[in-house]
Amino acid sequence: MQFEQLPNKILIECFQYLNAPDIFHSFDRLNYRLYILIRNIDLHLNCEQVKKSSFNEFCQTIRLNPEIKRNIIYLKLSNIDLRGQIESFFSLFALKIFINLRSLSFIDMHHDDTKQNYHTEQEREHEQVSSMLTLLPNLYRFYAPEWKLEAQAISKSKIQVLSLWKYDLTFLCEISSVISLRIRFCTARELRAILNYTPMLKYIKIDRLSPFQTDFWHQHNWYINYVVDNEFTSVYTIPYSFTHYTLTPTMKKYNSPSTNGV
Structure with missing residues (x-):
């Protein structure tokens, strides 16, 4: 046909x-x-x-x-x-x-x-x-x-x-x-x-x-924290990258193994 x-x-x-x-x-x-x-x-x-x-x-x-x-x-x-x-x-x-x-x-x-x-x-x-x-x-x-x-x-x-x-x-x-x-x-x-x-x-x-997720990041299976505090938002890997960490009453924290879920 x-x-x-x-x-x-x-x-x-x-x-x-x-x-x-x-x-x-x-x-x-x-x-x-x-x-x-x-x-x-x-x-x-x-x-x-x-x-x-x-x-x-x-x-x-x-x-x-x-x-x-x-x-x-x-x-x-x-x-x-x-x-x-x-x-x-x-x-x-x-x-x-x-x-x-x-x-x-x-x-x-x-x-x-x-x-x-x-x-x-x-x-x-x-x-x-x-x-x-x-x-x-x-x-x-x-x-x-x-x-x-x-x-x-x-x-x-x-x-x-x-x-x-x-x-x-x-x-x-x-x-x-x-x-x-x-x-x-x-x-x-x-x-x-x-x-x-x-x-x-x-x-x-x-x-x-x-770019946050490099091959090195994937190799170590690091988790990511998302912190929202009033007008400020930060995204970082665990362990925490800075020398000081301030916790406030209004802070909200989230974590994920991938930034794709942001």
Whole structure:
């Protein structure tokens, strides 16, 4: 049996493992049945490591077939292999038109360009995208490890899995939907605010703590203590690294064999 003769159910399952540009490049003109089928299935659009020609070709396909936008449930854009890909994509399409999007990822490159105009333009782009997150009713996951996001931007969204460079709680509001949060770093005060204003949070990872676990640390199976005392928070291995230790009535101590559980 030839591939195009397989039942639709099996074809749809196969297409779930393929990238949207590859699906349309390979099957769009094969026959009329597949032409209709690929325009009525959930699509994963991963533009990371996609050649510029393929990226431009699929963007043109979306423009000629507007119905495709509602079928894209996964979108990943990256500036690493193709500089300016994120900016190029949003110059053609507004994020809010992908109404069925469930997962959204942005991979930004650390540019050497330090000109003020570049950073101002980048911040403006981040603000525009952030303002549209609440307009995506099915968005479950947002991954942007180089971005800073204000809590207010997603306060009314359904995002549950969030990965950012920094999570700004300037506007304190309860974000009941977030259950998993990964950030590059935060201060003790910011960490306390995050814990207080994310009541559904089950998992948090702060990358700044990752270097704490060296191979030498793992070899000795050392435990880690977390101490919170009013506005001060400290993280250290046991045995205690300082010469003096002060215990106060307001101090709360926790210990763990891994910082992954912070």
